[in-house]
Amino acid sequence: MKVLDAEFVKGFIRMATDGWEQGWHERNGGNLSYRIKPEEVGAVQEELVPREWQKIGTSVPQLAGEYFLVTGSGKYMRNVQIQPEDSICIVELDDKGEEYRICWGLVNGGKPTSELPSHLMNHEVKKTVTNGRYRVIYHAHTTNTIALTFVLPLEDEVFTRELWEMATECPVVFPDGIGIVPWMVPGGRDIAVATSELMKKYDVAIWAHHGMFCAGEDFDLTFGLMHTVEKSAEILVKVLSMTPTKRQTIQPDDFRSLAVDFKVTLPERFLYEKH
């Protein structure tokens, strides 16, 4: 089968386009990766031609030998749909999880996203803690979420609670909460380590003054998660633009009732009393 005819590739391209249409991907902002299933690799094997090995810049031994579909560094999400072979690539990892080689795509040269260390370290954590269920890592420059990192304290508890309050279904969509990475230089191992540490407990990590990372089982769930968090952030930005104080909101006991009916566990540390 041709790579471009595979369902996982179509799903990846649709997600890139959806993110672009949301306004989350100015220029080359944001990146996407998918951990390809063995049978999906097998189905497109005829088109895979390995190039030379390159250093990942970190070590992901739990991902040794796996294949990923990833966006290219400097490539634009808006071009993924019209020029997929130029914008995205399939990479294979070596048997130690320290090097990768491009096997398809990036036909005009280039390399995978500069955030490959973050993507792969997040994949490694999620593969382990979800028993292999999670396959998608998505980074976007979500406007409202970024705006909030200039006005809210950079604390997991505060971001989680404030975003839960903005829409009743938020605690059901991200019951584990949201982690915050303080401002760091992007594109390297340090920010990858900090982010993957948060991914042990959360599916969402916000990079202060930069954007968001989401992890999920498939394209729909991961895009839906990013969309839900960003929409909640948009409501909070609107509220804060009208008034610094809410007249009424969802209270800790309301969340506790919601948790019972919707059968989710909401950690008490997010349900603190406000003064």
Ligand code: 13P
């Ligand atoms: P890339 O073009 O290398 O994917 O970088 C975009 C980005 O958002 C960096 O954080």
Ligand code: ZN
């Ligand atoms: Zn970015």
